Amino acid sequence: MEEAFLLSVLTLDATLRVATPLVLASLAGLFAERSGIVDIGLEGKMLGSAFAAAAVAAVSGSAWLGLVAGIGVSIALALLHGFACITHRGNHVVSGVAINILTAGLTVMVGIAWFSRGGQTPALPDGARFTAIVWPGAQALAGIPVFGTLYKELLSGHNILVYVAFLAVPLTWWVVYRTRFGLRLRAVGEHPEAVDSAGISVAGLRYRAMICCGVLCGIAGAYLSTAQNAGFGRDMTAGQGYIALAALIFGKWRPVPAMLACLLFGFLDAIAARLQGVELPMIGAIPVQFIQALPYVLTVVLLAGFIGKAVAPRAIGEPYVKER
Amino acid sequence: MRVEATAPSAEGAGAAAPPAIMLRGVNKHFGPVHANSDISLEVAAGTIHGIIGENGAGKSTLMSILYGFYRADSGEIRVFGEPLRLDSTADAIGAGIGMVFQHFMLVDPFTVLENVVLGAEGGPLLGPGLAAARRELQRLEADFGLEVDLDAVVGELPVGVQQRVEILKALYRGARVLILDEPTGVLTPQETERLFRVFRALRDQGVTIVLITHKLREIMAVTEAVSVMRHGKMVAHLKTAETSLEELAELMVGRKVLLRVEKNAAEPGSTVLEVENLSLVDERGVTRVDGVSLSVRAGEIVGIAGVAGNGQSELLAALAGILPIQRGRIAVCGGEVTPEHPRDAREMREFGLAHVPEDRLRMGLVGSFEARESSILGYHRDPAFNGPILTHPSEILADCRKKMSAYDVRPQDPVLLTANFSGGNQQKIVLAREMERHPDLLLVGQPTRGVDIGAVEFIHKSLIAMRDAGCAVLLVSVELDEIRSLSDRILVMFEGRIVGEVAGAEATERTLGLMMAGVVPEDAGVRAPA
Numbered sequence: 001m002e003e004a005f006l007l008s009v010l011t012l013d014a015t016l017r018v019a020t021p022l023v024l025a026s027l028a029g030l031f032a033e034r035s036g037i038v039d040i041g042l043e044g045k046m047l048g049s050a051f052a053a054a055a056v057a058a059v060s061g062s063a064w065l066g067l068v069a070g071i072g073v074s075i076a077l078a079l080l081h082g083f084a085c086i087t088h089r090g091n092h093v094v095s096g097v098a099i100n101i102l103t104a105g106l107t108v109m110v111g112i113a114w115f116s117r118g119g120q121t122p123a124l125p126d127g128a129r130f131t132a133i134v135w136p137g138a139q140a141l142a143g144i145p146v147f148g149t150l151y152k153e154l155l156s157g158h159n160i161l162v163y164v165a166f167l168a169v170p171l172t173w174w175v176v177y178r179t180r181f182g183l184r185l186r187a188v189g190e191h192p193e194a195v196d197s198a199g200i201s202v203a204g205l206r207y208r209a210m211i212c213c214g215v216l217c218g219i220a221g222a223y224l225s226t227a228q229n230a231g232f233g234r235d236m237t238a239g240q241g242y243i244a245l246a247a248l249i250f251g252k253w254r255p256v257p258a259m260l261a262c263l264l265f266g267f268l269d270a271i272a273a274r275l276q277g278v279e280l281p282m283i284g285a286i287p288v289q290f291i292q293a294l295p296y297v298l299t300v301v302l303l304a305g306f307i308g309k310a311v312a313p314r315a316i317g318e319p320y321v322k323e324r
Numbered sequence: 325m326r327v328e329a330t331a332p333s334a335e336g337a338g339a340a341a342p343p344a345i346m347l348r349g350v351n352k353h354f355g356p357v358h359a360n361s362d363i364s365l366e367v368a369a370g371t372i373h374g375i376i377g378e379n380g381a382g383k384s385t386l387m388s389i390l391y392g393f394y395r396a397d398s399g400e401i402r403v404f405g406e407p408l409r410l411d412s413t414a415d416a417i418g419a420g421i422g423m424v425f426q427h428f429m430l431v432d433p434f435t436v437l438e439n440v441v442l443g444a445e446g447g448p449l450l451g452p453g454l455a456a457a458r459r460e461l462q463r464l465e466a467d468f469g470l471e472v473d474l475d476a477v478v479g480e481l482p483v484g485v486q487q488r489v490e491i492l493k494a495l496y497r498g499a500r501v502l503i504l505d506e507p508t509g510v511l512t513p514q515e516t517e518r519l520f521r522v523f524r525a526l527r528d529q530g531v532t533i534v535l536i537t538h539k540l541r542e543i544m545a546v547t548e549a550v551s552v553m554r555h556g557k558m559v560a561h562l563k564t565a566e567t568s569l570e571e572l573a574e575l576m577v578g579r580k581v582l583l584r585v586e587k588n589a590a591e592p593g594s595t596v597l598e599v600e601n602l603s604l605v606d607e608r609g610v611t612r613v614d615g616v617s618l619s620v621r622a623g624e625i626v627g628i629a630g631v632a633g634n635g636q637s638e639l640l641a642a643l644a645g646i647l648p649i650q651r652g653r654i655a656v657c658g659g660e661v662t663p664e665h666p667r668d669a670r671e672m673r674e675f676g677l678a679h680v681p682e683d684r685l686r687m688g689l690v691g692s693f694e695a696r697e698s699s700i701l702g703y704h705r706d707p708a709f710n711g712p713i714l715t716h717p718s719e720i721l722a723d724c725r726k727k728m729s730a731y732d733v734r735p736q737d738p739v740l741l742t743a744n745f746s747g748g749n750q751q752k753i754v755l756a757r758e759m760e761r762h763p764d765l766l767l768v769g770q771p772t773r774g775v776d777i778g779a780v781e782f783i784h785k786s787l788i789a790m791r792d793a794g795c796a797v798l799l800v801s802v803e804l805d806e807i808r809s810l811s812d813r814i815l816v817m818f819e820g821r822i823v824g825e826v827a828g829a830e831a832t833e834r835t836l837g838l839m840m841a842g843v844v845p846e847d848a849g850v851r852a853p854a
Contacts, residue, residue: 180445180453187431187442194429197391198443199414314432322393 005146009153011270016158017228019266020165021046021220025244026251026258027172028216032078033253034176035209036189038317040096041081042217043241044103049074049221051107054121054232055114057128057225066128066226071218077103078214079207086206089319100241108234121225121232130159130227161223166259168216173255185209189313192320202320220244239296246299253313268295342405344369344501344532345390350399352385359385360396361556367501367549369404372523372533374543374564377553378576378776379747383536384426386553387503391423392416403501417443422494424504428486432479436472437461440493457496464495468525484515491522495531502526503534508542512631513804513837520546538777540569540576541805552576577777585784588792590812593622596765596796597643602652604638612638614820615652620765625787625797627811627828629804631840635820636800637682640769643798644679645672646687657764673702678758682769682800684747688754691743695733696724698742699757727756732782748779755783759790766790769800784810804836818842824850 025042032039049070057066077099084095108119115121135156142152176182184205188195192202224240225232243265251258272291279285345367352360360382367373377383388394390401392410401408403419410416416423430439437454440461446453458474465471470488478486487507494502508516523533523546535547543550544564552560552575560575574580597620604613613635620626630636641647643654645661645668654661659675661667669679681687689698700709700720709720724738731752733745742750751771758766768787772780787810791797801807807814811828816839823839830849838845844852 178450180448180450183438183442183445183450187434190431190433191429193427194431194439194442197393197413197423197425197429199392199412199417200443201412 006149006153007274009149011267011274013153013157014270014273015263015266016154016162016166017266018269019262020162021223021228021240022244022247022262022265023165023259024168024216024220024223025241026248026262027168027255028213028220029245029248030172030176030253030255030258031185031209031212031216033248033316034185034189034313035206036192036313036315036318036320037082037085037206037210038092038096039081039213040093040242040245041077041099042244043237043239044096044100045074045077045214045217046221046224046241047100047107047235047237048077048103049218050225050236051103051111051121051221051232053218053222054124054225055111057124058115058122058231061125061128063124063128063130063226067130067219067222070222070225071215074218074221075211075214078210078217082207082210085319086203086210089321092317104235107232111232111234119234124226124230128226129230130161130223132157132159133163159223159227161219161227164219165223169255169259176255181208186313189315192315196320196322243295243299246303249312250302252311265295265299268298341369342402343367344371344404345534346400346402346405347386347390348400348402350386350389350401351397352382352389352394353397354385359556360389363399363558365551365558366561367532367534369532370527370530371548372527372535372546374547374550375534375536375553376538376540376543376550376572376576378538379774380776381553381576382556383553384505385556387423387505387534387536390416390503391421417497417499420498420500422497422499422502424487424490424494424502424507426506426509428483428490430478430486430489433477435475435477436481436489436492437474439478439489440474440496444497461492461496464492467529468495468522470522483510484512484518487511487519488522495526499531501532501534503536505536506538507535508537508539509802510632512840513833514841516542538576540572543572544569554578573777579778585781585788585809587788587810590624590791592624592812593794595619595621596657597798598655599643600653600655602639602642602654603650604635604642604647605650606638612820613642613649616817616820616822617652618815618822620796620798622764622796623791623794624812625791625799625810625828627807627814628798628800628817629807629814629836629840630802630817632802634817634840636802636817637769638820639817640679640682640767640798640800643672644677644681644767645669669702676764677767678761678763678765679767680751680754680758680769680771682773684750684754685743689742689750691741693742694739695728695742695745695753696720696738699724699727699738699753701757703757703761727753727760730760731756731786746776747774748776751775751783752779755786759786762793763795765796765798767798767800770802771799772801772803772806804833807831808833808836816840824852826850 025046029039029042052073053066053070056069057063081095081099084090085092111119111121138152138156141148176185184195184200188202188205195205196202224236244262247261247265248258250261272294275286275291276288277285343366345365347363347365350360350363363386375383385394389396392413392415395411401410403421408419431442437458441453441457446456461474470492472485472488472492478489507519511519527533537543547564550562550564550567550572551558552572554576599616599618602613602616603611605611616639628636638647642649648666649661649663651663657676685691690701709715721738728736728738733749733752745753771783771787775783787797799807799810808828808831814826814828814831814836816823816836818840819842823842824844826835826849835845835850844850
């Protein structure tokens with residue numbers, strides 16, 4: 001019994017780790033999409049940031065400098081997307097896909113030129129990574145049944161970016177629903193003409209939303225290469241940007257439901273890891289490939305209709321042209 | 325800069341007070357189009373001033389300049405005597421100008437309160453700003469009779485209330501000049517009357533109102549002065565009390581126009597269209613048409629009145645074979661439609677029905693087609709236009725040229741792109757296409773929407789001529805004047821049902837207005853629906 005409990009706590013613990021980049025990227029997408037910009041380029045921004053963070057951390061030996069570099073690259077890519085979609089009224093999906101393709105190639109190319117390791121960055125020593133923070137008293141309290149285990153295994157022992165991700169959820173909620181910027185952000189994605197006629201710059205608001213998006217995506221990317229792993233590997237985002245976008249839609253563009261969707265996807269991933277090689281009664285061993293495909297299958301199934309109609313911000317994907 | 329109860333307008337408009345708005349020599353070009361040429365305008369403070377003109381006369385451009393949406397190419401703008409450089413909407417709002425657009429600038433999922441404060445939140449955090457706004461709005465509502473539930477979600481409010489939200493929004497920003505662009509297009513006559521009461525209350529408290537409209541009657545009813553625009557120029561500034569409907573119409577069009585259509589009594593023949601208990605549910609499961617029965621006989625025009633969105637569009641689309649029906653039966657010129665045997669638009673046409681759709685650019689024409697191509701849409705299978713494999717371009721061209729001269733389409737150029745014709749000429753292309761087939765039943769939706777007055781007269785005459793030639797005409801329009809002057813019988817729709825029927829000659833604006841709000845007056849010769 002106790003072992004089963006520990007096992008499930010450990011699975012939840014893994015869920016948090018896996019869900020962290022999804023949560024961050026999902027919130028990044030929330031800022032972009034609430035402002036009316038379709039952001040299919042979350043994947044590319046994460047990838048670019050993951051590379052920049054790992055490369056700078058490897059060279060400088062500082063995870064924090066890596067994080068700053070990752071955020072910087074991600075913001076630059078977000079602004080590039082904004083420049084194409086806001087200033088030049090380009091197609092949002094085309095621009096987003098272009099960013100994904102661009103970063104997929106560019107990270108590997110720069111990586112080879114810089115480190116000559118087939119596109120990977122050197123393995124990072126612990127000093128150049130975000131490592132686990134053990135909460136005070138974790139060992140001492142470990143003996144207490146239930147609470148001790150929860151405290152030690154679930155709450156304590158994550159790196160700082162995991163905590164940042166989950167604190168970013170209430171923060172995003174507060175910004176979107178309780179501040180002037182949030183009100184305008186929601187308005188500009190629904191009815192940009194209303195925002196313009198109220199004397200507020202539509203382009204200015206959308207660029208600011210893209211910067212918020214870039215910051216969060218940058219943290220997500222840095223997490224992948226300098227916290228969850230110890231270095232950058234080619235295509236290491238592996239579609240997580242798309243899953244984050246799916247979670248955002250699944251959560252109907254709201255912070256808390258989007259986070260819950262990310263946790264669900266993360267949980268499936270964690271379960272998949274646990275189930276590998278395990279013989280299930282009646283079924284037997286499940287092929288690893290099937291389990292690894294589960295989160296993606298679920299994404300398709302959920303989006304295909306299980307969630308009811310997801311009503312997107314009304315003006316999403318439409319370039320704002322001032323005319324009547 | 326909130327609106328305070330200031331001195332009454334009589335004194336406010338004295339010689340010393342500068343005009344609320346003064347324009348001198350304002351010009352605006354869009355490419356080769358001279359949308360506003362050398363416009364001068366003076367609006368006295370504390371008055372209701374009308375600006376009238378046909379579609380495309382440049383009214384909206386002028387107001388967009390005044391609201392900082394567009395920059396004038398040249399010219400001087402003064403607001404309350406202060407010269408103003410309008411680079412953005414924020415400048416206009418700062419100068420005390422508020423604007424209520426024809427298409428509301430409201431965010432549907434927001435509450436009334438959130439919509440009002442958008443752009444004037446009073447600080448980076450919403451909480452205190454919203455509380456202050458709530459108090460201020462309650463005061464404004466009470467002062468001007470603009471009752472609105474501040475916590476209601478705007479998208480769920482009726483249009484008349486949404487309009488009040490727009491007015492509150494402008495007042496909350498401290499507007500001393502309120503510009504309204506075609507504010508009555510979506511209102512019932514009663515709602516319009518209520519809006520005009522609000523105008524008068526605002527004027528009495530010192531707010532200047534500029535009313536842009538193409539409805540002459542409203543100018544006469546509520547304004548004190550009126551400026552007339554034609555082809556991008558100001559052609560007259562008049563005192564309302566010293567002018568007349570006829571004079572304004574003539575100034576607008578540049579020639580004499582008949583406001584009232586002349587027609588003889590109808591001589592109805594056999595029944596051509598018979599609708600029994602028709603119901604229609606849209607894809608969201610909302611019942612749009614609910615048990616409608618009606619009939620139209622040869623040689624009569626039956627008008628369907630109602631505020632936009634009460635099922636008229638869906639009824640028309642069902643009769644034309646565009647939307648499937650869920651219940652009931654349609655019998656038209658010997659053909660029959662039931663839910664079990666739906667007919668598409670082509671089959672309906674073959675029964676002898678023609679359809680002038682409500683939205684000509686969405687359903688009636690293809691903007692990127694040449695006029696000759698648009699002029700055969702729906703009849704493009706006609707053997708006259710086709711060889712065994714290819715079409716006969718020369719036949720189509722000749723046919724189009726013939727129709728264009730018969731219906732006075734300008735320019736008379738069959739290869740010009742449809743989108744490059746004016747609204748009135750586009751509508752004439754559609755009418756020519758549908759009427760020249762001599763159908764037994766003609767369905768007409770909003771025949772004069774976005775059409776200049778000169779063309780309106782022509783279109784109305786054509787419809788009467790069709791009737792006199794023995795065609796049955798079913799007319800759907802939200803323009804009450806049009807319904808009243810053309811129809812022999814009038815049916816009023818409200819929430820998908822027919823509220824009642826009145827003879828065209830007996831229908832007063834009041835009776836129709838009440839019926840459009842779902843109320844059946846007892847005294848006015850109204851028959852309950854069949």
